[in-house]
Amino acid sequence: MLAYLQSLVDDLVRDDEGRVSPEQRFTALGLALLQYSKDRPLRRVEDVTSAGGPRLPMPAGALRVEAVEYPVGRVPPAILAATAWGHYHGPDQVDLLFTRPIAAGAAVRLTLLRMHVLTEDGTTIPATDHEALASYAAAVLFDQKAAATSGDGNPTIPADTVDHGSKPESYAKRAERLRQRYYDLLGIDVKRTQPASAMATQPLPASDGGRRMHWRRRR
16 A cells, blocks of 8 residues: 555656655655644544543543543443543643543543554555545655755756756645645645644543643643
């Protein structure tokens, strides 16, 4: 799958001058994967076992939790209200903090968002979005080509009719068009859409019934 997406990027870039190395193309795909995961994060439902108490460690690699079901197995599902839990940011990790303790050994079902995966064998990105991913990666490469040729000047030999000075501008415009193509293919209005990976925290009452504490996202 990685080779297939790399070929899509090559088709969009058409690097006849050999300015793009395989390493640069690989990095560009990685940046495109990060952007795509931000705009279209991978949604998963996972069960986590509680060690007991009001805290539950955030699953490794999770971007954020959207919903919590506890207890698991009820009909209809017992989805906790947004005011019943929140994200608590400690010095070394992020925990889910509940207004009431969770029984030790109990399962808690989390609906969470994760990064997408791209390997040589497969990807979690749907086939309908492969062109969008390749377009963003190609835009990154054209940005690099624009930067690499920004110092090129027009030759003093009249026989060379190539306008070197126009290359950076041309590359920059192609990068802009491809980046816009990425957003168009995903149906994203960049002027109105908020980042999908933004994490919201919920105010929780203190355990002693006192004033509420507010946790802010660490930067």
